[in-house]
Amino acid sequence: MGEPSKLGVGARGLVLGLGCLAVLVPFWAVLMTSIASPEEINSAGGFVLWTNEPTLDSYRAVLSGGIVTRALLVSAGITAVGTALSLVSTIALAYALSRPGTLLQKPILLMTVFTLLFNPGIIPMYLTVKQLGLLDSYLALILPVLVNAFNVIVMRAFFQGIPGELRESAYIDGAGELRILLRIVLPLSKAVVAVIGLFYAVAYWNAFFSAMLYLQSSEKWPLQLVLRTYVVNNTPIGADQLSSNLENLPPQISVQMAILVISVLPILFIYPFIQKHFAKGLMVGAVKG
Amino acid sequence: MAPTFSRRRVLALGAATGLAPLLGACGDGSPSSPNSSNSSTGPVKLPTYKPVTAATPDLAAEPAGVSPGYFTYPASSSAASQPVRGEAVTALTYTYDPIAPALGSNPYWQNLNSKLGTELKLTYVASTDYKSKVATTIAGGDLPDMVAIQGVVQQMPAMLKAAFTDLTEYLSGDAVLAYPNLAALPTDAWRSTVYDQRIWGVPVPRARIGTVLYTRADLLDKAGLSLQPESWAEFKEMAAALTDERAGRWAFGQIPFTTILEMNGITGNWPGGAGVWQAEGGVFTHSGTTPQFTQALADTVELVKSGVVHPDHAGAPNTKRNAWMLAGTTSFTIGGYAGWGKFYGQAKDVPGFRLTGMLSPTRDGKGTRVRTPGPTLSSFTAVAKTDNAERIKQILKVLDWLCAPFGSSEYLALRYGVEGQTFTRDGSDPALTEAGRSQVFLPVRYLAEASPVIYEPGNRQAVQDQHDHQVAGVPLAVADPTLGRYSETAASKAASEQQELDAVLLEIQLGNKPVSAWQPAIQKFMDRVGDKIKAEYEEQS
Structure with missing residues (x-):
């Protein structure tokens, strides 16, 4: 192939540039609307693309009282602890299911796959959580979703792709199963662990429904549930209901955009650090099922 | 996150609807028949009404309901x-x-x-x-x-x-x-x-008072329009006068269907179909089956075609409509009465902002007006x-x-x-x-x-305007005859049929289906659930 023509490069640049704009402009609008003044929002009738009088009122409204800050810590804690526990359990189960000769391998695998097909539904889950005495406890947000069958299967497939000879030679050198897992298998599986870890982390970070069901005291609420009360609820001026206390708040749309920024930021910060694994991990199972 | 959410919503609905029979089963064991009006106790005596006031109001709570x-x-x-x-x-x-x-x-x-x-x-x-x-x-x-x-x-x-x-x-x-x-x-x-x-x-x-046709009185004043049109013809003229597509101005933020229904003498909230039953002498009628409803549909199509409704009205959330209203992009929006005060809170920076409520005139400007009361x-x-x-x-x-x-x-x-x-x-x-x-x-x-x-x-003005609207509107309210009656069919089976009906209604309003599509749709609704609901209500008379 020869040098691309200037026109070709220009055209490609333009297309890529437009593509980037299509992604960035909405983000920009969200950011600008969250800091725009009420007059600007009123005159634009919605989203604002540029503000001359930036104000942090919306952020102040959302962050005042310390509820959101607290919820942010709760969410971070649940995400960190949950992801760690989930990874440990998933790796252990996937490894056991991937190596030949595990006791009761077939039935355990079937049971795992079964949960993929049949969901227990809300009320049986609630009753189980209640009878385990987990109501109003953070564990209720982690234990019921500790192991995700889909993630187990993906990880098992990856482990199975590691040549059996590696395991055997370590075995001959005197390594036990735990050592093989920690020293041979896991170092070879960084990509899949990163991806599955991200799946778990995002799920824990975004979960609000289980928190809504299982946590009675609102001071334990994670971020998404707290933010939800701002976004979902104060929408309807003019619904049959009244949330009169919002009269003095900044415009709703501005508050909502501030919330969007707050809830998106943490994930945005984490992403660059695991991105290199992510691109690789996505190929997992693409060739080998 | 979206797919998870919708799946959960579905589950949630399943749970909510699946739960009740279970409870009935674990109750006292006797099959409860919700529709039985022949309860041994007879009609219950409602609590005696005795108002209390801690302070004399500046504007009296009269007539009743204001x-x-x-x-x-x-x-x-x-x-x-x-x-x-x-x-x-x-x-x-x-x-x-x-x-x-x-x-x-x-x-x-x-x-x-x-x-x-x-x-x-x-x-x-x-x-x-x-x-x-x-x-x-x-x-x-x-x-x-x-x-x-x-x-x-x-x-x-x-x-x-x-x-x-x-x-x-x-x-x-x-x-x-x-x-x-x-x-x-x-x-x-x-x-x-x-x-x-x-x-x-x-x-x-x-x-x-219920749902209000919120009116930007300051914009109507500026255009030299009356705050209360007296007939359908006048209503249409007013809407046209408030619309200027080139300047990005329209009269309505959504289709004022309830208003048009009321002009045609019937009440009810659509979509959802709350308060659509009329009763006379113990006989219940679904207002959707009346000729007035079909007339209202034809009127609606005419209004929408004339281009006085904001082109993005379909699917716009309330926040958006309210923003249009505050920006003067539209002169009307329809919303619950409870939101009245909130508009003032958000319109602090809109010069001259004044909000009033408009009553639905009768179609020909004669006869009695009606109004759909709130829940x-x-x-x-x-x-x-x-x-x-x-x-x-x-x-x-x-x-x-x-x-x-x-x-x-x-x-x-x-x-x-x-x-x-x-x-x-x-x-x-x-x-x-x-x-x-x-x-x-x-x-x-x-x-x-x-x-x-x-x-x-x-x-002060806001209090006066709200009170004026209540004094004028509340006496027009037509009481919902299903109040205090319970229909198991309506509670358990009507939801999906109602959705289907709402979908047809919207298609007709948007001009995608002819008005004649309504009759078969409402007939189907009546055959599947409507007639049963009617019978259950009538049984309790």
């Missing part, structure tokens, strides 16, 4: 009622507000508890999640003392009977007078707490099943306390908290402080509250 108006907060508060005492009371409710700080960092809540004389322990979730929360809590069998019941679910009478206390002996007739603030709740609101001729809870009342209540608060009469009385006293009237010191504690801490005075008007604002988000008002009043601090 809310009293206050220009300023009454300076002198009446003496506080007796605190309740006794052990802590737990409650489950919903909220339309953001979350409030927890008890430990919420002086407003602490003050409420100390005034109340007992600890109020509140669990609450966002209104959209409430159905799933209630369903799981009831299924778990571990109910708090008080539970807000919102909407009608299937097997409602059986569910109430299985899990909640029959409050009839405490509230029926003159018995309610032991709780003076509860006796001041409107009779129509109590009617919606009755199932199988028993009273199951204390209503959270709503203003009778009588937002929810009612039921008491978990118990035989302990003392406990029930204590809980009712708490609810009574929460219903303290505007102007009383309890009301001040309920809405504004502690003077100097959560609110300060601007003249006699209380104004929440920065800290107070989030503390009062505690949703006690969705457990019980007094009948609404009109009060817009520092905005």
Whole structure:
């Protein structure tokens, strides 16, 4: 192939540039609307693309009282602890299911796959959580979703792709199963662990429904549930209901955009650090099922 | 996140609808027949109505159903009622507000508890999640003392009977007078707490006026238009005069279908089909089957075609419509009455902003106008099943306390908290402080509250306009004949049929289907569920 023509490069640049704009402009609008003044929002009738009088009122409204800050810590804690526990359990189960000769391998695998097909539904889950005495406890947000069958299967497939000879030679050198897992298998599986870890982390970070069901005291609420009360609820001026206390708040749309920024930021910060694994991990199972 | 959400919603709905039969089954074993009107007790005697006022209103609560108006907060508060005492009371409710700080960092809540004389322990979730929360809590069998019941679910009478206390002996007739603030709740609101001729809870009342055709009076004045057109022809002229597509201005933010229905002499809320039943001499008719409805549809299509509705109206959320209204992009929006005050809060920066409500004229400018009344209540608060009469009385006293009237010191504690801490005075008007604002988000008002009043601090005109609209509109309201009646078919089977009907309606309104598509659609609805609902209602006459 020869040098691309200037026109070709220009055209490609333009297309890529437009593509980037299509992604960035909405983000920009969200950011600008969250800091725009009420007059600007009123005159634009919605989203604002540029503000001359930036104000942090919306952020102040959302962050005042310390509820959101607290919820942010709760969410971070649940995400960190949950992801760690989930990874440990998933790796252990996937490894056991991937190596030949595990006791009761077939039935355990079937049971795992079964949960993929049949969901227990809300009320049986609630009753189980209640009878385990987990109501109003953070564990209720982690234990019921500790192991995700889909993630187990993906990880098992990856482990199975590691040549059996590696395991055997370590075995001959005197390594036990735990050592093989920690020293041979896991170092070879960084990509899949990163991806599955991200799946778990995002799920824990975004979960609000289980928190809504299982946590009675609102001071334990994670971020998404707290933010939800701002976004979902104060929408309807003019619904049959009244949330009169919002009269003095900044415009709703501005508050909502501030919330969007707050809830998106943490994930945005984490992403660059695991991105290199992510691109690789996505190929997992693409060739080998 | 979106796919997860929708899956969960589906599950939630499944749970909510799957739950009730289960409860019925684990009740007292006798198959409850919700439609039986031949209850041995006969029609229940509703609580005696006896208004209480802590302060004389500036604008009287007349005619019946109109809310009293206050220009300023009454300076002198009446003496506080007796605190309740006794052990802590737990409650489950919903909220339309953001979350409030927890008890430990919420002086407003602490003050409420100390005034109340007992600890109020509140669990609450966002209104959209409430159905799933209630369903799981009831299924778990571990109910708090008080539970807000919102909407009608299937097997409602059986569910109430299985899990909640029959409050009839405490509230029926003159018995309610032991709780003076509860006796001041409107009779129509109590009617919606009755199932199988028993009273199951204390209503959270709503203003009778209902949905309002909000009008930017300042824009109409500027265009030299009357704030009250007198006929369909005049209404259309007004809409055309307010529309200027080139300048990006339209009359309406959504299709004013309810208004057009009312012009044609019928009531009802669409989509959803609430309040669409008419009754005469015990015979129920679905307004969708009447020729007036078809006429209203034809009128709507004509109006939409004339281009006076904002082109992005379909699918626009309320926030968007309200923003159009504030920006003057549209001159009208339709919304619940409760939002009136909020518009003023958001329109502080709009010069000359004035909001009025428009009544629906009659089509030919003659005859009587009609109006669709609002829901009588937002929810009612039921008491978990118990035989302990003392406990029930204590809980009712708490609810009574929460219903303290505007102007009383309890009301001040309920809405504004502690003077100097959560609110300060601007003249006699209380104004929440920065800290107070989030503390009062505690949703006690969705457990019980007094009948609404009109009060817009520092905005006399707004109070006057709202009161004027109520005085003009409330007497036109056509009472919903299904109030206090229960149809199992409507509660359990009608939802999907109604959705289908709503979809056809929208297609017709948008001009994608001819008006003639309505007859077969409504006929199908009647065949599948409508006739059965009609029979169930008529049976209870």
